[in-house]
Amino acid sequence: MNKFHIRWDFWTGITCLSIAVFGLFLIYPLFSLFISAFQDASTGEWTMSNFAHFFERKYYYQSMINSFTVTTSVTVLAVIIGTALAYAMTLYRVRFKNIVEICVIISLLSPPFIGAYSWILIGGRSGILTRWMAEFGIDFPSIYGFAGILLVLTLKLYPFIYLFVAGALKNIDSALIEAAESLGCSGLRKVVTIIIPLITPTILAGALMVFMNAMADFGTPMLIGEGFNVMPVMIYSEFINEVGDQANFAAAMAAIMVLITSTIFMLQKYVVNRKSFTMSSLRPLAMGELHGIKNVLMHAAIYLLVALSMIPQLVVIYTSFLKTSGSVFVDGYSLDSYRTIFESLGTCIANTYEFSTAAMIMIIFLGMTVAYLTTRRKSWLTDIIDTLTMFPYIIPGSVLGITLLLAFNERPLLLSGTAFIIIISLVIRRLPYTLRSSSAILYQLSPSLEEASISLGASPLKTFFKITAVMMLPGVMSGAIISWITAINELSSSVILFTGATKTMSVAIYTEVIRASYGTAAALSTILTLTTITAMVIFFKVSGRHDVTL
Numbered sequence: 001m002n003k004f005h006i007r008w009d010f011w012t013g014i015t016c017l018s019i020a021v022f023g024l025f026l027i028y029p030l031f032s033l034f035i036s037a038f039q040d041a042s043t044g045e046w047t048m049s050n051f052a053h054f055f056e057r058k059y060y061y062q063s064m065i066n067s068f069t070v071t072t073s074v075t076v077l078a079v080i081i082g083t084a085l086a087y088a089m090t091l092y093r094v095r096f097k098n099i100v101e102i103c104v105i106i107s108l109l110s111p112p113f114i115g116a117y118s119w120i121l122i123g124g125r126s127g128i129l130t131r132w133m134a135e136f137g138i139d140f141p142s143i144y145g146f147a148g149i150l151l152v153l154t155l156k157l158y159p160f161i162y163l164f165v166a167g168a169l170k171n172i173d174s175a176l177i178e179a180a181e182s183l184g185c186s187g188l189r190k191v192v193t194i195i196i197p198l199i200t201p202t203i204l205a206g207a208l209m210v211f212m213n214a215m216a217d218f219g220t221p222m223l224i225g226e227g228f229n230v231m232p233v234m235i236y237s238e239f240i241n242e243v244g245d246q247a248n249f250a251a252a253m254a255a256i257m258v259l260i261t262s263t264i265f266m267l268q269k270y271v272v273n274r275k276s277f278t279m280s281s282l283r284p285l286a287m288g289e290l291h292g293i294k295n296v297l298m299h300a301a302i303y304l305l306v307a308l309s310m311i312p313q314l315v316v317i318y319t320s321f322l323k324t325s326g327s328v329f330v331d332g333y334s335l336d337s338y339r340t341i342f343e344s345l346g347t348c349i350a351n352t353y354e355f356s357t358a359a360m361i362m363i364i365f366l367g368m369t370v371a372y373l374t375t376r377r378k379s380w381l382t383d384i385i386d387t388l389t390m391f392p393y394i395i396p397g398s399v400l401g402i403t404l405l406l407a408f409n410e411r412p413l414l415l416s417g418t419a420f421i422i423i424i425s426l427v428i429r430r431l432p433y434t435l436r437s438s439s440a441i442l443y444q445l446s447p448s449l450e451e452a453s454i455s456l457g458a459s460p461l462k463t464f465f466k467i468t469a470v471m472m473l474p475g476v477m478s479g480a481i482i483s484w485i486t487a488i489n490e491l492s493s494s495v496i497l498f499t500g501a502t503k504t505m506s507v508a509i510y511t512e513v514i515r516a517s518y519g520t521a522a523a524l525s526t527i528l529t530l531t532t533i534t535a536m537v538i539f540f541k542v543s544g545r546h547d548v549t550l
Contacts, residue, residue, distance in 0.1 A: 010461050014369050015381045021366070022388040025424050029403035030258070030395075036251035036406050050252035063234040064256070070146060070221075070230065071214040074153045078210045079203060081154065082161025085305065087195075088298055089162075090169040093289045095299065100306050102536075107309035108159035109482075109532050111489035111506055113219025114525045115152040117513050118312035119143050120224060121319060121522075144226040152220050155309050157210045164206035168199040208268045215261060216396030218492035219510060231257050232398045232492065239402055239496065251406065254399040261394040316525040324519035337519035341508075341527075345520065347501070348508040349527065355419060355504065356487040359426035364480050366427070367434030368472055372464065375442045376450075392432050397492025400425055404497065417499045425493040430483035437479030441472055481539040485532050 040047045054060045085104075089097060122129050123143035130140040141147065172195065196203075218232040225233060231253065239250035290298055323334035341349070374386045395403075404425055408415035415421040445468070453463040491506040498507050505528050512521035 011373065011377055012381075015373055015377075015379075015385065018366070018370050018373065018385050019381065019388070022385065022391075025404075026388060026391055026428055029400075029407035030391075032407040033251050033258070033399070033403040034255050036248050037255040038252075039248055041246075041248045050249050051256070053249060054253060054256065059229075060234065060253070063229040063231050064260075066146075066228055067215060067231040070149050070153070070228075071211055073150055074157060074214040075207050075211045077150070077154045078158040078161050079207055081305065082158040082206065083165050083199075083203060085158070085302065086162045086165035086169060088302060090166050091288060092298065094302060100302060103306045103310050104159045104162060105536065106313060106529075106533060107156065108163075109485050109489070109536065110156075110313060110529055111219065111491060113223060113491055113506070113510060113513075114316060114529070115156055115312040116148070116220040116223040117509070117518075117521060117525065118315040119148060119152060120513075121315055121518065122311070123148075144224050145228045148224040149221050149228065149230075152224070153214050153217060155312075156220075157213055159309075160209045160213070161203065161206040164202050164209075165199055168202035169195075172198055204268055204271060208265065211264060212261060212393060212396075215257075216398070216492060218396075218398050218495065219506075222510075223513060232396055235402065236398050236496065247406075250402060254402050257396060257399055258394065261396065265390075265394045313529050316522045316529065319518065320522035320526040322519065322522075329519065337523035341520050341523050345508050345524065348503045348505050348524075351419070351502060352488050352505040352528075355423050355426060355502075356484050359423050359430065359487050360480050360484045362423070362427050363431050363434050363483050364476055366431055367438045367479060368469055368476050371435055371438030371442055371472075372468065375439055376447065389432060389435055392429050395429075397425075397429060397490065397494075398496060400429060401493035401496030404493075416497070417502070419502050422494055422497050422502055422504070425497060426487045426490060429490065429493065430487050433483045433486070434476060434479035437482075438472060438476050441474070441476070442468075445471055478539060481535055485535045485539075488528065488531060488535075 037050055038046055038048070040049065088094065089100070094100065119127075120143065121127055123140055124130065127140070127143070133140045143151070216232060218236060221228065221230045222233050222236070235250050235253045235257065238246045238253065289295070319329065320337055321333050321335070322329045322337075323332040324330065324336060370385060370389065373382045374389075392400075404421055405416050407413075408421060415424075449471075450460075450463050450468055453467050454460060458466065488504075489506055490504070491510060494504050494507050495510060498504065503511075505524050509521050509524045509528070512518075512524065
């Protein structure tokens with residue numbers, strides 16, 4: 001049969017609809033971005049001047065160097081910390097392990113800009129710890145610049161490595177370790193020569209997630225960068241500057257960033273494909289127990305790491321109840337910050353839940369249908385869809401926001417300034433979470449169940465909605481809840497797309513911190529944090545799991 005032969009039915013229509021949706025809201029905006037990057041703002045003529053301008057001035061290309069420096073440093077630290085934590089938590093008995101894992105997941109799913117804001121309250125120029133140490137004549141190290149960004153992003157992103165590596169360690173067969181020990185390989189040599197090579201593909205996959213998140217982060221360097229400019233902040237600053245050719249120049253920088261992230265993504269895929277293999281854990285690694293000083297040091301290190309990870313959440317909750325005078329905290333406790341946000345910023349709270357819920361509904365439908373297409377009805381068309389679903393991994397949020405504005409800023413598709421454009425950005429950025437969970441559960445469902453339904457007279461369409469979709473729903477909902485959690489915390493694209501009527505909580509927190517209105521920022525952050533924790537509890541109930549696999 002001809003590979004390109006198309007048999008028209010419901011699923012073919014869904015396939016074409018999916019391609020049209022991805023094409024309109026992902027490929028077309030990217031195309032508009034690259035077109036703008038190569039155009040002169042005043043004449044519209046094709047030019048390379050935007051790119052030349054970037055590489056000619058150190059002020060601009062230094063931001064790219066800074067991005068690579070901080071992103072690489074964060075990735076290396078996250079790999080070291082996350083791998084060590086996973087090794088300790090998987091192979092040794094750790095007291096209060098469940099609580100530790102919950103705290104690690106909370107730190108992962110909370111927005112990084114809250115971490116930046118919290119560390120400003122702790123170690124900023126007027127921070128709690130800064131003032132306390134000043135009483136003893138000690139200068140607290142500056143939280144601003146490279147060091148602050150490195151601290152916040154590392155504490156935020158090492159859980160990616162932990163979750164990936166912990167899952168991989170559980171799949172290692174203890175027979176491999178026993179065989180190595182019987183040949184005289186033990187201790188550190190066993191870890192370096194046996195365990196690390198086995199989990200290297202998983203570490204690389206987690207490292208990619210860390211690298212992409214660190215590279216794309218906007219809120220953290222914007223709040224505490226102070227002169228340490230990185231690409232997302234530079235792109236945002238140039239784009240909102242409407243003087244001269246700044247929009248086209250920002251598009252050129254965004255195009256450079258997409259090329260960088262695409263290259264890193266493809267390189268990682270190439271390396272993983274060459275090193276990947278299948279492990280079958282017939283006998284998982286046995287959990288041991290440390291004794292004496294080693295056990296004390298291990299527990300101390302784990303608890304200290306978790307405490308540092310939870311500081312942002314604890315600080316914002318505490319400060320949200322402090323009494324304020326204008327933008328300054330004063331002695332005493334009060335609910336004034338909460339009264340203020342519900343009186344003046346209530347729309348932001350409502351927008352956050354409405355936009356994220358609307359996005360989740362669209363994500364559930366697309367996640368179920370697209371996952372079904374790419375796993376059950378493979379064709380050259382579904383191969384195209386499968387390729388398109390990888391793009392959200394390599395497009396930073398700020399770049400996505402710019403691409404959508406460039407593409408939908410004129411009639412007949414004038415979407416800028418509307419709630420719909422923010423919802424679309426949330427769907428595009430968060431759909432992969434649900435797609436992965438949906439595809440995973442489909443691979444576990446035998447096609448014979450669908451074949452039996454069809455043989456009994458049910459149509460393929462009825463079979464999907466009555467049989468397949470029902471069995472997929474728990475897995476789909478698990479991914480959708482994670483998508484919803486990350487959607488309510490989204491800042492990098494929303495800060496470019498929002499208007500006064502479409503401001504969300506994350507944007508409101510960012511603007512309040514910029515205004516030094518820390519009380520209201522803390523109250524909003526507390527609501528966002530408690531919402532995240534509540535959604536996580538629902539995730540655990542729906543999925544029946546005790547961890548999150550991203």
